[in-house]
Amino acid sequence: MAIHLFTIPINQLQGVGSKKSEELHALGIFTVGQLIEYYPFRYEDYQIRALHEVKDGEKVTVQGSIASVPVLQRFGGKSRLFCRVTVDGLLLTAVWFNRNFLQSQLVPGREITLTGKWEQRRKQITVAESEFPDQGVMRSGTVQPVYSIAGTLTQAWMRKTIERALTQYGNLIPELLPEELVAKHRLMERREAIMRIHHPENTREGQEARRRMVYEELFLFQLKLQNYRATHLKQHDGLVHLVNNDEIRDFVSKFPFELTAAQKQVINEILHDMKQPFVMNRLLQGDVGSGKTVVAAVGLFATVRAGHQGALMVPTEILADQHMRSLQKIFEPFGITVGLLTGSVSGRKRKDLIAALQMGLLDIVVGTHALIQEDVYFRSLGLVVTDEQHRFGVQQRSVLRRKGMNPDVLTMTATPIPRTLAISVFGDMDVSTIRERPKGRKPIKTYWVKHEMMDRVLGFIRREAEAGRQAFFICPLIEESEKLDVQNAIDLHMQLVQGLPELSIGLLHGRMSADEKEATMGKFAAGDTNVLVSTTVIEVGVDVPNATLMIVMDAERFGLSQLHQLRGRVGRGEHQSFCILIADPKSENGQERMRAMTETDDGFEISRRDLEIRGPGDFFGTKQSGMPEFRLANLLLDFEVLEQARDDAVALTAREDWWSSPQYHLLREQLQRDSNDVVEPLD
Known part of the structure; x- marks a missing residue:
């Protein structure tokens, strides 16, 4: 939209005084341009329909005439008013x-328009809104926009104010998209689309207006990402890793298992990038247990052999400790040193480790956010690996990368989405995907049970323990309170100690010291503890092959992807594993999550359903990922449009005249204005 509109303060509009201005500011509306781009999130359809077209239970607007004297019934402090109405020759009952107060207006023979829920069997409409044509202005026959509002703002006021803005300033709305794209996708002109999205004549017109603006929104988003790629990612300012393929083959041959075809493929993609003169910025996504850490180890080996250092940042101390131990085992035969830096590493030990990093005496460091503290320096940081990237804010990841001279970056996630969607959303990254499970992994059997079946669950734990297996028992995080979370775990621990006196029951939670956590996990990993009661500190990465049972208490309190992560803590050994979800979900979303978990253990399918249930903003963790919220677009519903927009943006930014042609001036100006909203790159 033209810059002019975004320089006109909202209070210059008639009817927008200081009080209304403050309330609009709270919605993020400070200028006329922002008001015009404040789109409705849905519509109220008051178009008159024939009853034979309406399904039972649907909302409908009909027009007819009153056929009987109204009857008023009172019960308690409430009332029920009804009369007979003739609609299209059918006699039906209207109920308010x-x-x-409407009783005196319901005069037999008077025309009336009713909007409400149609009950086909009873031939009845439960009326939400009613109007009389003889009173003048009516909503019936129209499609009315519905906006997100707050404070004293009303829908009627917002509609009127936006209409006033469009009337007064609509002629300033320019066309941003190149003519060839408007023609190619048969899009509405921009000014008409904005007018129609606020005031559609009918549902189809509203859909066409939305299609135009969704395409523009996604095209601008992709244009920003492609612009960034063109100007930053492929610049020849990265480290060229001189990787010896024979050394890599020798390293991989020492693994006690064979790599899957998918692992080999993504390793080749990563090594290819590391050899290039530009900075690698690659997203590695794969289901829980798909072997992403092994792939990262190959990258870390390559950077060390090329004369540099590697860093692996993970979200929890438990996971950092586990990764450090497993990497030490892998790298020790090759003389590669691995250190651990977490918040619990302090005093002389911390100083020695930091000094070793600065002097280049330490090859690889595994740590938590402690890695990004100011006094941590590297001699030559060549590769940054971030595990579970959604757990870290954009700034945290950027700080770690800046500790080297443009090191390569590998970002890993076990919350996979379809690769084509990942490419479109994470446009500033190249995407590698592992869909294949390691050989020998058995699918985990998942069951959803109610709380009253706890005795049977305890019996199941007892049988698994008798067979020499172990179990996780997870408590939810309640009201984001660590204190309550811990108390819940302590209560459950006591309950299990009483219910399973013959077994050894361990307890792990976030308020324990690092030494206590390590000792508890050590006992469980060694098989000295039969059952580990834990909060979600074990959600990511903890690997105990002998654990075959994952039980989640109050599972409805967890998100779908989180439940799948927890389930991934078992099924890592040779024995059949199980996941039991104890839940009594009252919400439809909670029930959907339980059904999804019992119907599939495919992380990609789980993520697809999670995206459906939660919506894109929550799914991608907008605040953490740096990805902007879309005003209109829905990444699931508008996926095809997203791909079209991406292809068009790639083609446009590849043109030489993109940077100089006057026909793209407004588009470049728009990108400049939106620069604060771009997905923040890892630099």
């Missing part, structure tokens, strides 16, 4: 609740 707590609208007794």
Whole structure:
């Protein structure tokens, strides 16, 4: 939209005084341009329909005439008003609740328009809104926009104010998209689309207006990402890793297992990038247990052999300790040193480790956010690996990368989404995907049970323990309170100690010291503890092959991807594993999550359903990922448009005249204005 509109303060509009201005500011609306781009999130359809077209239970607007004297019934402090109405030759009953003031207006023979829920069997409409044509202005026959509002703002006021803005300033709305794209996708002109999205004549017109603006929104988003790629990612300012393929083959041959075809493929993609003169910025996504850490180890080996250092940042101390131990085992035969830096590493030990990093005496460091503290320096940081990237804010990841001279970056996630969607969303990254499970992994059997079946669950634990297996028992995080979370775990621990006196029951939670956590996990990993009661500190990465049972208490309190992560803590050994979800979900979303978990153990399918249930903003963790919220677009519903927009943006930014042609001036100006909203790159 033209810059002019975004320089006109909102209070210059008639009817927008200081009070209304403050309330609009709270919605992020400071200028006329922002008001015009404040789109409705849905519509109220008051178009008149024939009853034979309407399904039972649907909302409908009909027009007819009153056929009987109204009857008013009172019960308690409430009332029920009803009368007979003739619609299209059909005699039906219209019912209003707590609208007794309408009784005097319901005069037999008078025309009336009703909007409400149609009950086909009873031939009845439960009326939400009613109008009389003889009173003038009516909503019936229209499609009315519905906006997100707050404070004293009303829908009627917002509609009127936006209409006033469009009337007064609509001629300033320019066309941003190149003519060839408007023609190619048969899009509405921009000014008409904005007018129609606020005031559609009918549903189809509203859909066409939305299609135009969704395409523009996604095209601008992709243009920003492609612009960034063109100007930053492929610049020849990265480290060229001189990787010896024979050394890599020798390293991989020492693994006690064979790599899957998918692992080999992504390793080749990563090594290819590391050999290039530009900075690698690659997203590695794969299901829980798909072997991403092994792939990262090959990258870390390559950077060390090329004369540099590697860093692996993970979200929890437990996971950092586990990764450090497993990497030490892998790298020790090759003389590669691995250190651990977490918040619990302090005093002389911390100083020695930091000094070793600065002097280049330490090859690889594994740590938590402690890695990004100011006094941590590297001699030559060549590769940064971030595990579970959604757990870290954009700034945290950027700080670690800046500790080297443009090191390569590998970002890993076990929350996979379809690769084509990942490429479109994470446009500033190249995407590698592992879909293949390691050989020998058995699918985990998942069951959803109610709380009253706890005795049977305890019996199941007892049988698994008798067979020499172990179990995790997870408590939810309640109200984001660590204190309550711990108390819940302590209560459950006591309950299990009483219910399973013959077994050894361990307890792990976030308020324990690092030494206590390590000792507890050590006992469980060694098989000295039969059951580990834990909060979600074990959600990511903890690997105990002998654990075959994952039980999640109050599972409805967890998100779908989180439940799948927890389930991934078992099924890592040779024995059949199980996941039991104890839940009594009252919400439809909670029930959907339980059904999804029992119907599939495919992380990609789980993520697809999670995206459906939660919506893109929550799914991608907008605040953490740096990805902007879209005003209109839905990444699931508008996926095809997203791909079209990406292809068009790639083609446009590849043109030489993109940077100089006057026909793209407004588009470049728009990108400049939106620069604060771009997905923040890892630099």
